[in-house]
Each structure stands twice: as C-alpha cells, then as structure tokens.
Amino acid sequence: MGEYLDLVREYNVLGAFWVNIQLAFWSALLALVLGSVLALFRISPIPTLRWAGTAYVTVFRNMPLTIIMVFMVLGAWGQLSVTLSSDFDMNFFRLAVLALAVYHAAFVCEAIRSGVNTVPLGQAEAARAIGLPFLASARLIILPQAFRGAVAPLGNVLIALIKNTTVAAAASVATETSSVMRTMIEFNSSWIIAIFFTFAVGYVILVTPVGLASTFLSQRLAVRR
Amino acid sequence: MDHGEATTTTENAATASHLGPPLVELVDVNKHFGELHVLRDINLTVRKGEVLVVIGPSGSGKSTLCRAINRLEPIDSGTIRIDGQPMPEEGRELARLRADVGMVFQSFNLFAHKTVLDNVTLGPRKVRGVGKAEAEKEAMALLDRVGVKNQAHKLPAQLSGGQQQRVAIARSLAMHPKVMLFDEPTSALDPEMINEVLDAMVALAREGMTMVVVTHEMGFARKAADRVVFMSDGQIVEQATPEEFFTNPSSDRAKDFLSKILTH
Ligand SMILES: Nc1ncnc2c1ncn2[C@@H]1O[C@H](COP(=O)(O)OP(=O)(O)OP(=O)(O)O)[C@@H](O)[C@H]1O
Ligand SMILES: [Mg+2]
Numbered sequence: 001m002g003e004y005l006d007l008v009r010e011y012n013v014l015g016a017f018w019v020n021i022q023l024a025f026w027s028a029l030l031a032l033v034l035g036s037v038l039a040l041f042r043i044s045p046i047p048t049l050r051w052a053g054t055a056y057v058t059v060f061r062n063m064p065l066t067i068i069m070v071f072m073v074l075g076a077w078g079q080l081s082v083t084l085s086s087d088f089d090m091n092f093f094r095l096a097v098l099a100l101a102v103y104h105a106a107f108v109c110e111a112i113r114s115g116v117n118t119v120p121l122g123q124a125e126a127a128r129a130i131g132l133p134f135l136a137s138a139r140l141i142i143l144p145q146a147f148r149g150a151v152a153p154l155g156n157v158l159i160a161l162i163k164n165t166t167v168a169a170a171a172s173v174a175t176e177t178s179s180v181m182r183t184m185i186e187f188n189s190s191w192i193i194a195i196f197f198t199f200a201v202g203y204v205i206l207v208t209p210v211g212l213a214s215t216f217l218s219q220r221l222a223v224r225r
Numbered sequence: 226m227d228h229g230e231a232t233t234t235t236e237n238a239a240t241a242s243h244l245g246p247p248l249v250e251l252v253d254v255n256k257h258f259g260e261l262h263v264l265r266d267i268n269l270t271v272r273k274g275e276v277l278v279v280i281g282p283s284g285s286g287k288s289t290l291c292r293a294i295n296r297l298e299p300i301d302s303g304t305i306r307i308d309g310q311p312m313p314e315e316g317r318e319l320a321r322l323r324a325d326v327g328m329v330f331q332s333f334n335l336f337a338h339k340t341v342l343d344n345v346t347l348g349p350r351k352v353r354g355v356g357k358a359e360a361e362k363e364a365m366a367l368l369d370r371v372g373v374k375n376q377a378h379k380l381p382a383q384l385s386g387g388q389q390q391r392v393a394i395a396r397s398l399a400m401h402p403k404v405m406l407f408d409e410p411t412s413a414l415d416p417e418m419i420n421e422v423l424d425a426m427v428a429l430a431r432e433g434m435t436m437v438v439v440t441h442e443m444g445f446a447r448k449a450a451d452r453v454v455f456m457s458d459g460q461i462v463e464q465a466t467p468e469e470f471f472t473n474p475s476s477d478r479a480k481d482f483l484s485k486i487l488t489h
Contacts, residue, residue, distance in 0.1 A: 120332075125334060224380060
C-alpha cells in the first residue's frame with residue numbers, strides 16, 4: 001500500500017487532477033460566455049444572427065471533440081501559427097481550453113435556449129411594452145429567468161465538460177489525468193487495477209458534487225409563477 | 226348599413242368638452258394572420274382624456290387592435306400615430322415610443338423573478354434613466370395608490386391575481402404614459418377580485434388618463450367610458466356612448482352579441 005502511495009506521489013496524481021480542474025474552470029467560463037452570446041443570437045430579432053447561431057451549434061455539436069482538439073494543435077498552431085502563450089506548455093494548455101470552450105459553447109447555448117423556453121412569452125411582451133429594447137429585455141428579463149430554468153441542463157453540460165477535459169491529451173497537455181494514467185500503467189503494469197481505480201474514483205469524487213449542486217440549485221432557483 | 230350613424234356618434238363623442246386633441250390615430254389599418262383578415266380598414270381616433278371601451282365577440286380582433294397600437298403586433302397596411310408620431314419599425318425609436326403607451330395584459334405578465342417594487346421601478350430606471358431612490362419613492366406612491374403598498378417586497382407569485390393586476394397598472398403608470406391600453410384586464414380574475422381592479426381603472430379614468438380598454442364589464446363601460454366601440458370580424462361595426470350602445474344598439478350583430486352576454 002505504502003509502495004503504491006509513493007507511486008501516486010511520484011507521478012503527482014493530485015497535480016494531474018489539478019490540471020484538469022483548471023482546464024475545466026477556464027473552458028467552462030469561456031463556454032458560458034460564448035454560449036450565452038450564441039443563445040442571444042438564436043433568440044434575436046435579426047435573421048442573420050439567428051442563422052449564424054444555428055450554424056455554429058449545428059457544426060460544433062455534431063463534431064467530435066477530439067477532432068477540434070487535434071485541429072487546435074496541428075491546424076491552428078502547427079499551420080496557422082496561432083500562439084496563445086510564449087511558454088510552450090501554457091500554449092498547449094490554452095489551445096486545449098479554447099477547443100473545450102468552442103465545443104461546449106454549442107451545448108451551453110442549447111441548454112440556455114431550453115431555459116428560454118421556460119419563460120412565458122408574456123414576459124418578453126411586458127418588457128417590450130414598457131419600452132425596453134431587445135438587448136435590455138434579454139439581459140434584464142429573459143436571460144435571468146432562462147438561466148434559472150436552465151440550471152439542470154447547464155449542470156449536465158458542466159459534468160460532460162469536466163470529463164471531456166481528458167481529451168486535452170490530444171492537444172499534448174501531457175500533465176493531465178488521462179496522460180498521467182497511461183504513463184503510470186505503462187511503467188507499473190502490476191498496479192494496473194489500483195491505478196485505474198484511483199483515477200476512476202477521483203473523477204467520481206470530482207463530478208458528483210456538480211450533479212448534486214445542480215439538482216439542489218435548479219429547485220432552489222426555479223422561478224415561481 | 227349603420228355606417229352613417231356610427232360616424233355621427235363618433236362626432237358626438239368627439240365634441241365632448243373635456244376631450245383634448247387626437248392622441249391615438251388609426252388610419253386604414255389592415256392586418257392578416259396568414260389567410261385570416263383580422264383587422265379590416267380600421268379607422269379610429271382616440272382623443273386626449275378619452276376612455277374608449279372596445280367590445281365584441283371572441284376572435285373579432287380586439288386584442289390584435291390593442292397590440293397593434295403599441296406595435297407588439299405589426300400591421301400590414303395603414304398608419305398608426307401616437308400623439309402625431311407614426312409608430313416606426315422595430316428598433317430603438319419604437320422602444321422609445323412604446324414607453325409612452327402603457328399596456329396592461331389579461332395575464333398580468335409581471336416580471337416573475339423581480340419583486341413588486343422592482344417591477345415598478347425597472348422601466349423608469351432602465352428606460353427613462355431615473356435614479357434608484359427617486360424611482361422607488363414614486364413606485365411606493367403608485368403602489369399605495371392602487372392599494373398594494375404593503376406587498377412591495379414580495380414576488381409576484383406570492384400575490385393574488387387582483388393584487389398582481391394592480392401592480393401591473395402601477396408598473397404602467399410609472400412610465401407616465403400618454404395613453405394606456407388594457408386587454409381584458411379582469412377576465413383572468415376570480416369574481417371577488419374584479420372590482421378592486423375596476424375601481425383602480427375608474428379612478429384613473431376620472432383623473433383624465435386616456436384609455437383604450439378591451440372589456441366586457443358593462444359596469445365599467447357605463448361608469449367610465451366616453452365611447453364604446455363594437456368590433457366584429459375585424460371591423461368596427463358600431464360606436465356610440467355606453468348608454469346608447471347598451472340600451473339601443475343599432476346593428477344586428479351588436480344586438481345579437483349583447484343578447485348573449487346579457488343572458489349571463
Ligand atoms: N399570433 C396569431 N397567429 C395566428 N392567428 C392569430 C394570432 N393571434 C390571434 N389570431 C387570430 O386572430 C383572430 C383575432 O384574434 P384576437 O385575439 O385579436 O381576438 P379577440 O377579439 O381579442 O378575441 P378574445 O375575446 O377571444 O380575446 C382570431 O381568430 C385569432 O385566432
Ligand atoms: Mg383578446
């Protein structure tokens with residue numbers, strides 16, 4: 001047992017989880033902003049914006065994350081020289097965050113849109129009737145209620161996003177969990193079962209509170225009508 | 226057939242001494258929903274200080290008329306002017322003009338995530354740029370006026386329907402509208418709450434507010450209206466003073482309609 005714990009320490013398993021948590025945090029933040037803007041596009045009165053929002057969602061929701069991740073490294077960085085940091089590792093980390101964000105933004109957008117559907121049409125009409133322009137009524141009346149109606153689906157997106165941070169391995173973020181796990185198993189195959197359980201249980205511990213919190217919050221924040 | 230008579234009664238109502246210049250003008254307004262012609266050549270002028278009651282069978286286009294006035298519903302042809310200004314296309318300019326037209330809905334439509342007080346202050350603060358303290362002071366006065374001051378810090382869902390509708394009236398008033406539109410403001414209410422809302426509306430009418438009210442409440446029409454407009458199949462079929470309309474309607478459609486609502 002002690003021997004195994006030494007192994008965990010040697011490979012800095014906790015540090016690896018910390019990398020995934022950071023990936024999740026930044027990409028969730030970015031996806032939330034981007035997804036909200038997309039949702040705004042999709043409910044806007046301007047047909048071109050609605051079309052752009054729909055096109056984005058259709059493309060990114062139907063594309064495997066791995067492909068976006070690989071594109072970031074081989075295409076955006078390798079071919080187009082998109083550099084997000086002069087530090088080599090930080091550059092890959094940020095490219096991975098970007099890939100995770102653009103991918104999950106499509107799902108965030110759809111979650112918010114399902115929230116918008118919980119807001120009765122009369123709310124928007126009342127907002128327009130007192131003279132609020134579209135953006136103000138979206139910001140003050142529609143989206144606040146939509147977010148509160150979208151907590152559960154947004155929670156599901158966050159859960160998927162946390163687990164999907166392991167795909168950052170495809171963007172050469174070698175310090176994240178799935179890469180570390182692979183290396184550990186490669187050099188310590190006798191511990192394979194223990195290593196596997198360590199990472200599996202680690203994710204269950206990481207993700208479970210998100211599900212519990214979203215269930216709790218979705219009831220707590222639900223708009224009473 | 227009754228067109229000539231409708232014109233004379235309009236002029237009678239229009240010459241009433243307490244009424245000001247035209248405030249809402251609809252000229253040859255037409256509106257379709259697909260194949261359905263819901264507003265047919267509507268010509269209607271509401272003068273400052275006038276209280277107009279719109280009455281008619283279900284589906285006759287009363288709500289559509291109301292919603293067309295503040296352009297919640299775009300029209301196909303014709304002109305709608307508020308205080309001399311034509312309603313522009315959707316955008317900032319329209320939003321600004323809409324602020325001058327209060328609207329009270331059948332289903333209240335209070336902002337569900339905001340307190341009663343915030344419902345009333347939101348418009349003045351975000352549209353008119355009034356400061357928080359000033360907006361709240363006026364909102365409290367308005368809530369007091371409609372008798373729901375003690376509910377100011379509750380959420381709409383915690384109020385009865387009658388209280389919610391009075392808050393909605395206060396929310397409209399807070400914008401200092403030139404005219405207020407009411408679309409069946411009491412028809413979603415339990416009977417015991419109807420009067421508290423109608424009383425608030427009668428008080429408004431007495432104070433000289435210009436009002437367009439879609440309602441079947443004859444008591445209100447008799448007490449507060451200067452003119453009753455009867456709509457059927459998207460047309461204005463007849464208009465007269467309330468007394469004249471309810472006791473001696475001239476068109477067959479109005480007679481038929483009144484006989485139906487009076488039997489209840
Ligand atoms: N958004 C819409 N799309 C299609 N048809 C509509 C729409 N809104 C209303 N209509 C139709 O237009 C006609 C007029 O509707 P409107 O709501 O103005 O009638 P109303 O006189 O207010 O009736 P009620 O007394 O039932 O409220 C009806 O036949 C209705 O079904
Ligand atoms: Mg109606």
